[in-house]
Amino acid sequence: MLGTRCFAQPTFRAPPDYNGDPTGSATAVTGRAGRKRMTEQQTSYDDWARSWLESQQQAWQALLRQGTPAAGLGDPEAAFADWLGGSASLGGDVGARLVAQAQQFLQLAEALGTVLAEPPPATGDAQGWQALLDTTFTRLRTALESADADLPGGTLGGLLDAWQQLTARIDLPAGSAEAPAGPAQAAYLAALQAYGTRLTAIQAEALERLQRELAEQFAAGGRIGSLRQLYDLWVEASEAVYAEHAVTAEFAAGQAGLAHALCRLHQAGQAQATATRDGLLQGAAALRRELERLRDELARAPAAPRSDGDG
Amino acid sequence: MAEPGDGNPFRLDSAALLEEVQLFQRRLAEGVGKLREIGAVEVGATPREALYSEGKLTLYRYAPARPRPELGPLLIVYALVNRPYMVDLQPDRSLLRGLLDAGLEVYLVDWGYPDAGDRELTLDSYVNGYLARCVDTVCARHGGRPLNLLGICQGGTLSLCYAALHPERVARLVTMVTPVDFQTPDNLLGHWARELDVDLLVDSLGNVPGEWLNWVFLALKPFRLTGKKYVDLLDLCDDADQLRNFLRMERWIFDSPDQAGEAFREFVKAFYQRNALVDGSLELGGRRVDLRALSMPLLNVYATEDHLVPPAASQALRGLVGCDDYTEYAFRGGHIGIYVSSRARAVPGRIADWLAARAGSAP
Secondary structure, X not given: OOOOOOOOOHHHOOOOOOOOOOOOXXXXXXXXXXXXXXXXXXXXXXXXXXXXXXXXXXXXXXXXXXXXXXXXXXXXXXXXXXXXXXXXXXXXXXXXXXXXXXXXXXXXXXXXXXXXXXOOOOOOOHHHHHHHHHHHHHHHHHHHHOOOOOOOOHHHHHHHHHHHHHHHHOOOOOOOOOOXXXXXXXXXXXXXXXXXHHHHHHHHHHHHHHHHHHHHHHHOOOOEOOHHHHHHHHHHHHHHHHHHHHOOHHHHHHHHHHHHHHHHHHHHHHHHHHHHHHHHHHHHHHHHHHHHHHHHHHHHOOOOOOOOOOO | OOOOXXXXXXXXXXXXXXXXXXXXXXXXXXXXXXXXXXXXXXXXXXXXXXXXEEOOEEEEEEOOOOOOHHHOOEEEEOOOOOOHHHXXXXXXXXXXXXXXXXOOOEEEEEOOOOOHHHXXXXXXXXXXXXXXXXXXXXXXXXXXXXXEEEEEOHHHHHXXXXXXXXXXXXXXXXXXXXXXXXXXXXXXXXHHHOOOOHHHHHHHHOOEOHHHHHHXXXXXXXXXXXXXXXXXXXXXXXXXXXXXXXXXXXXXXXXXOOEOHHHHHHHHHHHHHXXXXXXXXXXXXXXXXXXXXOOOOEEEEEEOOOOOOOHHHHHHHHHOOOOOOEEEEEEOXXXXXXXXXXHHHHHHHHHHHHHHHOOOXXX
């Protein structure tokens, strides 16, 4: 199945508000790396952002050259799924997951890019770099804890996709977060919200862990030599934090609670369907009784005079 | 612009980062294109014949090129929660082919995909029904003599139950990555399952959707299993064979059959919540499953890095069985690596050697 986040970010398509001005001087460029910096001191950052944007464009063009539908053709997610081969294609499924996760990787690159593009710390020593790194991580955590939960750390989207595939298999009553169909749906949405909040908290804690481990490595003279190295460390830190949470009673209860809420929602939907079916059956039974009553009445009625005038 | 130098914790600069990103994106574009080109992948490489079928179940037979009848037939019982083609994923990654190469005549139980009509199937149906009839079918082809039973993962648990209830039908028992003690401290699945209201799950859903299992399994290591794995995939994109290997594995991972509701209810309650193999409280078909009845030679293969069935969950078997001839084989790897890693090629040979060393001994 296509990951729901494939097209949530502009990483693989031309930013909708990109006006062709690579300097970004007239329009704010979409994406955190492209946020316009107006001061002279940050010219280097604009240079980096321009290069970044160009690389994004090149990547998108590379996909286009392979036959990807052009951006703007209806629903891009559906178009991309069709191009990959749709859900009937294993390669398509994997390709979609790959693109979704590559996006997370590139967002980490974007975050790292902001660190590298900043002017060197005034002190120029390890402490100065650490302070710069701390600032960046603080920014990442703040963004993660806000509604913009698509920052590095958002790889748990794959887990939520798996949950969505489960819910797609189960008959559920209609309704929405804004207008839940009943208490079961409200309870389900609350459980889902709690689950998502827990995952987000884990991701935020994972960033803290990564920051701490980097600081320890740096203090010991360790260095980060590639984006991939940083990504791998981040995944390790995330998995370690997740494992600590996963063994707690609260996590197990929350996970089970989500499954239970889904079951109750399904039951509520079935009850609704059963009530509707029973109502229809009762109506049909009433009609049948009425028909039988009319038939009996007709049978008991004296023969009516024929209307062909032969009497 | 930051430059590498004293105090800078990054041994790269913006230009190097950009170069890495561009390379990554180029590989991504190429990789996605190749995935699209590859399309479907085949699994289950080894020729076989369907010997017996019943409901959704099919019993397959695989013939060795150079049979060694003295080893006796080997019946593989795979888990209900995944598809059995993991033991024969592709020609160069096939436990089954390795067993055939060792001269064993191999039979495999394929449980199929249960549907709504199978909701009422119980553990008794599976163990004393389906599995017992498969054993009977194989034994009948081999002069009525007892066979060798190889149970894998959940199929190992079912095999332990069968062998304990029908020890006269099993000459030698091999369990592979098989949970026995479901409540060891490091068993995350067990920890979660104890919180599950499985009555609610089955009463409301009937059969348990395979997608629910997928979600639970992915949740064991979500950052690796839903994230890093795909980023790492880009390292394989230059090699079409490696890409196909990845796709075969991916197909297997997400090919989770729905679970017959009643059997699932019983399994979770008995094993995960009551730990019934350990406390001896399990009953199937009105008979108590007592592992002390396992008097046949027993080889217990576990994986040292198994995150689904931790080693301790398998090793618990040692203290519960009644046989004198008990052997453990610790495979250095994980729950999946035991089939498909480079080290996995040694596994069928170890099993065959263990069987050969006991060939001819009275059951």
